[in-house]
Amino acid sequence: MKKVNDSKRTYMLITIPILALFVCFNTIPLIRGVIYSFTNFKGFGTYDFVGLRNYMDLFTDPRIGGSYLFTIKLAIAATIVTNVISLLLALGLNSKIKGKTFLRAAYFVPNVLGALVVGYIFQYFFTYILPGLGEALGIKALEGSMLSNSSTAWIAIVIVCAWQSIAMNTIIYISGLQTVPEDVYEAGDLDGATGWKKFRYLTFPLIIPFFTINMVLCVKNFLMVFDQIMAMTKGGPEQSTESISYLIYNNGLSGGSFGYQSANAVVFFIVIVAISVAQMTISSKKEEQL
Amino acid sequence: MYEKMKARVNWPITILLFIGLITVAFPLYMTIVIAFKQPTEMTNSISGILSLPAHWSLSNFAQAMELTDFWRSLGNSLMVTVVTVVLCIVLHGLMGYAVGRNKAHSKFYNIVYLFIVSGMFVPFAILMMPLAKQTAEMHLDNWAGVILLYVVFYMPMNLLLYTGYLVNIPIALEEAARVDGASTWRTFWKIIFPIMKPMHATVAVITALAVWNDVMTPLIIMSGKGQNTLPLAQLTFQTQFGTNYNLAFASYLLALIPIIIFYVICQKHIINGVVNGAVK
Numbered sequence: 001m002k003k004v005n006d007s008k009r010t011y012m013l014i015t016i017p018i019l020a021l022f023v024c025f026n027t028i029p030l031i032r033g034v035i036y037s038f039t040n041f042k043g044f045g046t047y048d049f050v051g052l053r054n055y056m057d058l059f060t061d062p063r064i065g066g067s068y069l070f071t072i073k074l075a076i077a078a079t080i081v082t083n084v085i086s087l088l089l090a091l092g093l094n095s096k097i098k099g100k101t102f103l104r105a106a107y108f109v110p111n112v113l114g115a116l117v118v119g120y121i122f123q124y125f126f127t128y129i130l131p132g133l134g135e136a137l138g139i140k141a142l143e144g145s146m147l148s149n150s151s152t153a154w155i156a157i158v159i160v161c162a163w164q165s166i167a168m169n170t171i172i173y174i175s176g177l178q179t180v181p182e183d184v185y186e187a188g189d190l191d192g193a194t195g196w197k198k199f200r201y202l203t204f205p206l207i208i209p210f211f212t213i214n215m216v217l218c219v220k221n222f223l224m225v226f227d228q229i230m231a232m233t234k235g236g237p238e239q240s241t242e243s244i245s246y247l248i249y250n251n252g253l254s255g256g257s258f259g260y261q262s263a264n265a266v267v268f269f270i271v272i273v274a275i276s277v278a279q280m281t282i283s284s285k286k287e288e289q290l
Numbered sequence: 291m292y293e294k295m296k297a298r299v300n301w302p303i304t305i306l307l308f309i310g311l312i313t314v315a316f317p318l319y320m321t322i323v324i325a326f327k328q329p330t331e332m333t334n335s336i337s338g339i340l341s342l343p344a345h346w347s348l349s350n351f352a353q354a355m356e357l358t359d360f361w362r363s364l365g366n367s368l369m370v371t372v373v374t375v376v377l378c379i380v381l382h383g384l385m386g387y388a389v390g391r392n393k394a395h396s397k398f399y400n401i402v403y404l405f406i407v408s409g410m411f412v413p414f415a416i417l418m419m420p421l422a423k424q425t426a427e428m429h430l431d432n433w434a435g436v437i438l439l440y441v442v443f444y445m446p447m448n449l450l451l452y453t454g455y456l457v458n459i460p461i462a463l464e465e466a467a468r469v470d471g472a473s474t475w476r477t478f479w480k481i482i483f484p485i486m487k488p489m490h491a492t493v494a495v496i497t498a499l500a501v502w503n504d505v506m507t508p509l510i511i512m513s514g515k516g517q518n519t520l521p522l523a524q525l526t527f528q529t530q531f532g533t534n535y536n537l538a539f540a541s542y543l544l545a546l547i548p549i550i551i552f553y554v555i556c557q558k559h560i561i562n563g564v565v566n567g568a569v570k
Contacts, residue, residue: 006473006474007468007474010473010474010475018381018384018385018445019402019406021438021441021442022442025424025438025439026417026445028424029420029424030420032420032424033416033420036420089307092303092306093307095300095303096300097300097303097304098299098304099304099308103307103308103311105561106311107311107314108557108560108561109550110314112499112550112552112553112560113503113546113549113550114502114505114521114545114546114549115503115505116503116505116521116524117524117545118317120524120528120538121317121320124320124324124535124539125317128336129320129339132335132339136335163317168568171561171564171565175565175569217568224413224414224415226505226506227505230505230525231525244415245413245415248415248418248419249415249510253419253422258419262416262419262420265416266416269411269412269416272411272413273411276411
């Protein structure tokens with residue numbers, strides 16, 4: 001009996017302090033964020049409770065609406081681009097090729113590099129190299145910098161985000177493809193399945209769990225995009241690339257609208273939870289069907 | 291079997307994949323040549339920018355190191371990363387054990403588990419403003435605070451990984467030790483902790499990569515305090531690079547070199563760790 005109590009106490013002594021740490025730096029700030037969202041706090045000095053005014057203002061604020069539109073547009077475009085390319089790349093890297101180990105390792109490099117520095121490097125690329133290339137080749141569309149045009153800047157961000165995420169997603173798809181047993185293909189060969197059909201009806205259904213992982217990872221990461229924006233555009237031109245995280249950081253911490261941006265953050269939090277839950281329900285249903 | 295595979299190398303795909311590698315290599319090539327050049331070599335045409343430098347001079351690097359206080363930023367980054375990884379392995383490993391061994395039969399531990407794991411859905415955006423206030427109030431607006439926050443932020447993910455791994459460790463091992471009179475605490479360190487080694491590697495890789503490349507946390511907690519991590523230094527000194535892109539790129543390259551060296555050395559562990567973390 002004494003033994004059982006001893007082990008119970010040990011478990012408690014481990015759990016309580018670590019749980020307290022988590023509550024202190026995750027739960028409490030979360031609650032404080034929600035409380036601030038009902039105030040007109042500027043980040044300093046005194047403040048008053050303003051009820052739901054921040055939330056009402058959010059829905060009529062074109063700048064907030066613009067940041068949601070941009071972030072969602074970016075997340076959808078970058079997720080599609082990333083997954084299509086990663087899947088193709090994974091199929092290639094999983095086939096019978098020379099230098100497989102080297103190629104796999106080399107394609108993974110972008111994933112270990114810091115997003116901020118990568119953003120700076122690509123900012124230079126889009127500002128000087130690509131227009132220079134356009135001039136040299138006489139391609140009019142490329143001659144201006146993509147980043148200084150409010151209708152194309154978001155595409156540059158999509159490219160940078162995809163460049164880094166493809167590395168990660170490809171590796172996950174490869175590990176998925178390796179779970180497909182060889183005899184599935186042999187059976188498929190007997191039935192005369194080739195090319196696209198083989199992929200669509202044999203390979204893809206078997207790697208759906210990995211597809212789900214990649215979708216969830218992509219959407220979540222892209223919705224929270226920050227470093228790339230900070231490095232490449234700072235939200236410009238004309239606020240056309242202002243992501244939600246960047247807007248909250250910029251206006252909330254240095255722009256003096258701490259309370260208002262807290263309300264924005266609360267809405268953003270709800271959106272993230274809703275999307276994550278929806279994604280997981282849809283994908284678990286799909287897996288059941290198969 | 292092996293010979294059959296060797297005989298049918300798919301050359302078109304091999305060649306395509308090597309050509310595709312340009313998309314990965316080009317930005318790095320661009321970084322290297324610009325970092326070694328002098329501003330006078332940067333003529334307006336792209337051939338001037340992208341050609342190999344006439345002299346491989348290290349002066350940009352020396353200047354960048356001095357301007358961004360490179361060694362101190364590198365030291366800070368290393369310290370923050372190492373301390374965070376060690377703390378995560380010890381604390382999250384312990385937590386994974388306590389929660390993992392009890393959540394099946396105890397409501398309390400099950401709630402603790404769900405409570406912490408659901409922290410994965412909390413975006414940093416909602417925490418950053420209150421945390422900036424809170425860390426300042428608690429005098430934690432320094433590297434110690436940054437480390438503490440990392441230990442909290444990666445707890446949901448790591449707890450999930452450790453408890454998931456623990457399911458595969460037979461409980462009989464611990465019971466045998468307990469019969470021999472070892473306490474729960476001793477059993478953990480002597481038996482469970484060493485067995486969890488593969489998971490420690492995964493946790494270490496994921497946490498180290500995330501911490502090393504993170505900008506947001508140090509930016510919010512300790513910017514303007516004169517303390518930089520390597521990526522934060524690039525942001526802080528951005529305005530001082532001005533239009534001297536050679537200097538800026540030398541600094542970027544310096545910031546990338548440590549992680550590239552680390553990757554080249556432990557490439558296999560890194561890829562395995564990242565895949566394990568994502569798939570589990």
